[in-house]
Amino acid sequence: MKLTYAGLAAIISATGALADDQIIIVNKGDDTISILDAASYESAGDVSVGVNPHEVYVSPDGATAYVSDYGSAQGTTISVVDLDSATRTDVWELQGNRGPHGIWVSADGHHVWATTETSGTVIELSATTGEITNVWETGQRVSHQLVPTPDGSKLYIANIGSGSVTVIDRLSNDVMTVPTGAGAEGIDVSPDGTEVWVTNRADNTISVIDVATDTVLETFSSGGTLPIRARFTPNGEEVYISNGTSNQVAVFHAESRELLATIDVGAVPIGILISPDGDRAFIANTQDDFVTVIDTETRTVSAQIPTGDEPDGLAWADR
Secondary structure (H helix, E strand, O other), X not given: OOOOHHHHHHHHHHOHHHOOOXXXXXXXXXXXXXXXXXOOOOEEEEXXXXXXXXXXXXXXXXXXXXXXXXXXXXXXXXXXXXXXXXXXXXXXXXXOOOOEEEEEEOOOOOEEEEEEOOOOEEEEEEOOOOOEEEXXXXXXXXXXXXXXXXXXXXXXXXXXXXXXXXXXEOOOOOEEEEXXXXXXXXXXXXXXXXXXXXXXXXXXXXXXXXXXXOEEEEEEEOOOOOEEEEEEOOOOOEEEEEEOOOOEEEEEEOOOOOEEEEEEOOOXXXXXXXXXOOOEEEEEEOOOOEEEEEEOOOOEEXXXXXXXXXXXXXXXXXX
16 A cells, blocks of 8 residues: 555644654665655655665664664674764774674663674674774674663674574673574564564574573464564564565564464565554565555554665654
8 A cells, every 4th residue: 555645644643743753764775774754754865874784773862873884794884874964974983893784772872782793793882983882792693683671781682693692791791692593683672671572584483582581481483484573562562573575564462472463565574663652663675665654553554655775774763
């Protein structure tokens, strides 16, 4: 379903409080990010970044986007983009750490964390200067996606090649490994910080890790094939899973693990973004060059947003 004027009017009416917010889309085939108004989906500019960018995260004040310049796993930079002017203002060199992919900004805005998968490392940088302040070795293959606990005390990293999750305790600098399943890739933490969900893409399963003990509580079917990303709704009640070769999104009840729905989207869904109010889910369909918008109450597709080549990472800028 393509975006209609009637549908757009309804979205703007329902999301008036979010009228100044923005959605950031990474177009990895174009080496750009697109900045869109979160209510109207109108463009606020496209910005050239590094080669083959994959993921993006926005500072808590909504002013700055940090983009991992993956470079087909050989990149060595992170691009810094000012969202007010829609310009790249800085390029951070990663001092030999190669293949930046998963990226996150701390809740206080002081730190940027990124996986550098070819080097098997996770780096911590100053969000203001880009200075590398810590480097941890995962000891695992293809350390890909990253998520912190809400308090930032732990980092969880999904390792595709090793079928595992690395746990970094930032207070002690201890690093441990939790086996999950083949092709561990997508990862997210519950809003209350008690669970981490991991998609094992080669096994078509989801593993749930207990944050208190760093052990796997259970593993179950992903509701499709090639589960590639996971994202909790802001209230913590549901989890959205993009099943890449099913061309569907699966919706799970977070507590019961019940599969609530499967929603047809575009070809090869990857990135998932859920609006802060929980009303909309955005799915990047990397082979169809559009983002699917899902009404989370009805679990139906409400719009399609055209993108650049191969959309992947998505982020919300709270303005």
